Amino acid sequence: MQEAEPDRIETQEYLVNMGPQHPSTHGVLRLLLKLEGEIVHHVDPHIGYIHSGIEKMCESLTYPQIPYLTDRMDYLSAHMNEEVVCLCIENALGVEVPDRVKYIRTIFSELQRLASHQLWWCVMGMDLGALTTFFYGLRDREKILDIFEETCGARLTLHYSIPGGLMFDIHPNFQKRVHDFLNYFRKKLPEYDQLLTGNVIFQERTRGIGIFPKEAVINYGVTGPSGRASGFSCDVRKHLPYSAYPFVSFQEALDDRGDTLARYQVRIKEMWESMSIIEQLIDNIPEGDVQVKMKGVVKLPEGEYFQRVESARGDFGVFIISDGKKSPYRLKFRSPGFSNLSALHAMSKGWKIADLVAIMSSLDLVIPDIDR
Amino acid sequence: MSAIWKYISDVLKGIWTLIQGMRITGYYFFRPRLIVTQQYPENRRTLEMFERFRGEVTMPHNENNEHRCTGCGICEISCPNGSIEIITATVLLPDGKKKRIIDKHIYHLGMCSLCNLCVKNCPSDAIVMAQTFEHAVWDRTQLTKVLNRPGSKIMEGVKE
Amino acid sequence: MSPEELNAHIQSLEPAAVVVMGKQFPEVMVPEDQLRYLARELKENPSTAFDYLICLTGADFDDHMKVIYHLESTVHRNILVLKTRTLSRINPVLPTVSDIWRTAEFHEREVFDLLGIRFKGHPDMRRLFLSDEWGFPLRKDYVDEVRIVDR
């Protein structure tokens, strides 16, 4: 039995609702925080504010119609989302796409990863209060979006990969533009380090904050750069290579510190790796068709198909249960943000509100990816 | 003593990293020609979209008010959002055969997600993506468009 | 461990489990009451070490509802598909694995939200995306005349 302490001052938990409209929850994530002063005791993510039932919608769409919808989930890695669906359908049908398609898809994935990491970088700076990073990051991202727009006709929701190949061939200017961009960005990326990474305030804000050990990372299924920062080697590009990744050599950016700074630096390293991957591929794109002749109505043979790719946020998977009809019986997206979010409470417990913001942006959450 | 030196060197190193950051922002401050802002409504005259830019679906007509649409309805089927409706009519040809032609190719821009599937799947290349991007209107009924112009007919030589 | 050895290992662990070689990965169908035992064994035994739950999917098959676990071993790098099912539609209950793989906590909430399968022993069985009075949209008999436009 608990004994009453009469002269103790009654304290209450300080419940704060962070979001759904909050500058650092990037969209419509709502966190219910239990605070004690500045210290975060409990984080309860409430999601679903942008749940659009994409899995349900996919059950009534034909297979070629699905990739366009996946652009709307994780809009920052739209091409990877399309790619995973296309790969899954192609594998199920036993279609082998030409090497040209594989190369272009890989280049696009890496450009998309760069664009996503640039946006993440500027948002991370902004969350920590360095507002100028936001504009520098977007300035560089704009160049990638221009490349996308010239070839795909869209900047964000590309819809470039389709089952059996690509929507169009690359634009004649594509290779030149990519080269220009690489030359430009090789000069700009060190500026990122000088402006933010090296900054003593930034280092103090991130070093040792939100340490998440490797066992916990695997247990919580945290993948992508956030997982690799804790030493969890989870790069699908390495372990289950797809598209043109078997043809390129690159290093998996790993770190074992598992804090916010490590998550930050893994992403910066990944940007360098992405640039090197693009450089290896861009001049060697083989000639050939960009599309395999597919049947008018695509029907997957009955069965279950699971395909994973490495999106900018981690291990992105699609699981299709087919009953042999022209639309999937059940389709499930394994979104990396969803699993990463589940670890937010464990990561940020005991840290301050300002640290929670830093941890959250180091996880790089995209809410439509989580809510689907 | 070493603790004091460490303290002092920490302070100086910290200040050095801060100066590094200020150097970057200062570099851009004194170079206004690097400004990247595009002043949108003012630069309308010079603004040009990429030729593949997906703005809206249109149906090109030639100078004789002819288009290439046969009214087959493949675009309607391939559209994931139901933003295309095809209304066909049947005409009696001079040789007595009945022929199905397009009456109205209705396009709901408000429902369209510009995925390009209809353009890609069109067997007679009758529809293309236009590069327009200023779609704001006062009333959403204005977003429903009829793509084939009134009185237009199908071009010679388009295969059914 | 090769797929054959894995099959034999699982059979020896749990005779009630049905192991088939699927199109991509070995698939194990396990009765619901044996799920937790098998899951724990698969995770904690160093020879299998399936420590990473990639994906947890619920699916409705009219007469029964399945939950499908995609497991990966970060040590041996092989993938296994674990399945279990419940026959009830009125009150479908399955045992939780959220204490074995913490990531299942959110995934199980999602399955509960969209399919209505309760997970016994889950620490926080609330709906995730939708409001409490909503139906279970991923069930095949879900009808929503207001929000779903049929074409």
Next chain:
Amino acid sequence: MAFSIYDFSTLTQSIHDGLSSRLSPTGTLAMEWAIVGIVILLFVAVFGLFLVYAERKVCAFFQQRLGPMRVGPWGLVQTIADFIKLLMKELIQPARADKFLYNLAPFIVIIVTFLAISVIPFAKGLQAFDFDIGVFFVTSITAVGVIGILLAGWSSNNKYSLIGAMRSGAQIISYELSVGLSLITIVIMAGTLQLSGIVEAQRAGWFIYRGHIPAIIAFFVFVIAGTAETNRGPFDLAEAESELTAGFHTEYSGIKFAFFFLAEYVNLFIVSAMATTVFLGGWMALHVGNLEGFNHVMDLLPPVFWFFIKVFFVIFLIMWFKWTFPRLRIDQILTLEWKFLLPINLFNIILMTVIVLLGWHF
């Protein structure tokens, strides 16, 4: 009426004489109060608006943007348009706010800035009150501003506001120390607390030059602490946009929000003006050694002009900080003050005292 832009004391004296020849001494005093009040009010309004514009432009240029461009040429009228908008906006009051304190808080904040501005010497004779304890008055009156912020946070009945206000309280009270101590470093050298006296003492050379090492250290400590005092980035924890949405003024709208906004910028001016007065020689022109010709050309510029050049230099420096650095965390802010700035400052005072006693300064 003799008037010179190099010396305003003749102008003020003639106004005083003119008034006292027509009115009783009490009437003269009342009239002078009214004039000073109106002048300061106009100055705060105009200069505050200008600073808002300047900040938007400066920040835009740091970020490779153009900033406001639409209203007026180069967007010059933008802040006036914004101000009119703020004036016309509805004043929303949270339902369960403490009505009296909620309404009082913005006034405390804005009145403090008026009071502090009254002792700033813009030029010779252009100073509303020339206290003999001017430095002390400024440091003490700016400390009152934190009460307004605390009240705003407390009375808004909003959890974000309260956290912001508490942070602000802890921060401002800590940094008061550094502001005071770094000013005292110079006071040791000047031998007076009177602001006009401090400026006059710099006729032979600015203190930042004459006091060399300790004065430079004191100047930077003052600028850092002053930035923290004004709740500006990288010390803008009280409003910490990405953490607390808008901190203590989350619940304020319309003209009450404008008060906080204006006060922030006027405080920025006060900090810069103090730095100018104490370290950079106030209205004194830039003189270099024995270059007679150069010094003479510099003297042609009126003192007010010199004062504002220096003020804008410091303001630009502070803006440069804000648009470059990430925000500190609350415990780091307090660590910075108590473990770095304060020891450095105390050491610096001793150093300065030794230098002054031994006459090692210029």
